[in-house]
Amino acid sequence: MNKHIPNVITLLNLFSGCIAVILVLSNDFVSAACFVFLGIFFDFFDGLVARKLNVQSALGIQLDSLADMVTSGLVPGLVMYKLLELAGPQWHDFGYDQTVGFEFSNPEIHQLLPFIGLLIPLASAYRLAKFNIDEDQQTYFKGLPTPANAILILSFPLIMEFQNNDLINATITNSWFLVGVTILSCFLLNAPIKLFSLKFKTWDFNSNAVRYLFIILCIILLIVLQFAAIPLIIITYLILSLLSQKTIV
Template identity: 35%
Template sequence: MFLLDVFDSTIKKFKAQTANVMTLTNLSLGGFAIIFAIEGNLRLSLLLIFIAALADRFDGMIARKLNIESELGKQLDSMSDIISFGVAPALLLYQGILNEFGVPGIFFTVFYIACGAFRLARFNITESDGYFTGLPITAAGCLTTLSFLAIPFLPGQTFLFIIIILSFLMVSPYKLKKV
């Protein structure tokens, strides 16, 4: 009987950490994306950000499906999201084009990260009502990352505009229905 209880307890602990492992995978992919962007391997950085988005999608699904949502998981998810969809996409776009604008490029790169952090903090202290307030950082990060692919085709100033618009959309008061 004792071994059965130990086994059952171990299974419950493993199950409880499944979503957190997926969240830490998201964070790790974002961390690697940052390092590869710094190293100049921008295409690999882009790929890792999109894979992080998949991990982010699955961590929430797993937590809901296994009924293991927790305050720790919510906070860990936000910390992972600021890395994978705040810092990593901003640095990718900075390395790809925004660095050509000097101080304004630096300012709006950091501004985007700050708006993403604000958006996540606001989300964490707000009761869920079936709506997001402002553009979710995951969507903003994916759009920022996707815009990187257009660098050869659009004027450089376009990317300053993109990062400014996405920054303001994240902190905007507009409500978006959760899907």
């Protein structure tokens, strides 16, 4: 009986992701984010339970990645698709006219622009497939974990909803910014860089100094900046990982 408990928790992650997909398609980004965060909690909790019960299995590893593909891969891709739709026709077909000079034309291209957001699920699938066959990624990650990337993408509609700053909103709804974030996230998901895991083998400070420092910085940033802190937290995670490359094992 115990061996099935982690898999049930993993399926709750998948279930949360499925609900989030429906909510994103209904333009309810806040509720979708809540279910993604719930799914990420289940994603963390299933591995913890499996280790505590000593029932890790090859099935569990595959099931975990399949659930992550929906919750942390498909959902952020759909959110980016919706954000690019929201950004509007800021750049269509950029061309030159002798009468008016450079101008945007051919609005049909704008209808295709949101599909760039679906590169995120593709990059996530590739990252998860590599993770499943890479025996080295037990205590650290190669490339940005899909849950971290999902949180990054979902932070944008949350920032607009709850902090409502004109300058920030204008940045987030800029097509160039969104396309840049999409390309950057796809790269980071599969970047050949070691990133530390938040899994603690012991509670010893010396061997977990970077983890404790990261958690403290996260708390401070969230208190001060709220949802706007999330992109900064991801950047901090990348910087601390790069600075501690020699100690990541």
